[in-house]
Amino acid sequence: METDLKGKIALVTGSGSGIGKAISLGLAKEGADIIINCLNLKHAEATASEVKGLGCRAIIALADVSNETAANEMVDKVVHEWGGIDILVNNAGVASLIMVEDMTKADWDKVMEVNLGGTFNCSRAVIETMKKRGGGAIINIASFAGKRMSMISGANYSASKAGILGFTRHLAYEVGPYKITVNAVCPGHVITPLLEKGTTPEFREKLKQQYPLGKLPTPEDIADAVVFLASCRARMITGTSIDVDGGVTLGVGHAGYDDYVARKKEALKKLRGTK
Secondary structure, eight states: OOOSOTTOEEEEETOSSHHHHHHHHHHHHTTOEEEEEOSOHHHHHHHHHHHHHTTOOEEEEOOOTTSHHHHHHHHHHHHHHHSOOSEEEEOOOOOOOOOGGGOOHHHHHHHHIIIIIHHHHHHHHHHHHHHHTTOEEEEEEOOGGGTSOOSSSOHHHHHHHHHHHHHHHHHHHHHGGGTEEEEEEEEOSOOOHHHHHHSOHHHHHHHHTTOTTSSOOOHHHHHHHHHHHHSGGGTTOOSOEEEESTTGGGOOOSTTHHHHHHHHHHHHHHHHTOO
16 A cells, blocks of 8 residues: 655654554554654664664654653654654553452553543644644544453453543544544454463454454554555544454454453452462
8 A cells, every 4th residue: 555654754652562563664664754652662672673674764752651741742852853743643552451340540540541641642742743744643542442342451441442532533623624634543352462461362262253354453454554544545534433353343242251250350369469
């Protein structure tokens, strides 16, 4: 797919590994320079090396997007050094495997502050520079959990992703006159190191049975959707979301509920250090 991204400047949050790294590389393959944001220097350096190997510039920003000041300083630094930002991909996120009855307010707040708060902080921070550059694209990585629920994360995660979808629609209305598009991508259960670490092969096989296409999405599948939304081919698309989920949101049974509860109870024991 040929795009118009050569020379564009893209900030991808949570881009040290997994979906964020795939998005960074996907945009770089189309010629975009990348700001790599995460909290792990080793992972960020690895992504930066691959971006540079594709012939594009890369800088590392080790900023906590849930912190308003840190997010603003990150964007200000990029504007000062590179002149502005054309594309923002709000990908940084966390999850917790806890049932609501076991969830503390701190558990709730942490997920909301990173997933929804980080999306707000970074989006607000880039509006000024995008207006000055005559437009831009903001792409928020939500989840099918925001439309349904998550079988591998808690209610705080599902709520945060639903919030991102609402934020996407509203922000699109506000910044539309400045030729800034705002859209979301809703992945299904993406095959990442985090998913593989937190689930068993048997559980992943159960998940596949819920997918009409018979397989789980890859990070590259998500990256392809982001590249499209960042390009001029999506110039008349704003305030909406694209499901990249292999069809899982078409419907799901309740057969996995016992496993769902058991996994979350086990995760709570590990989190709290109890037996």
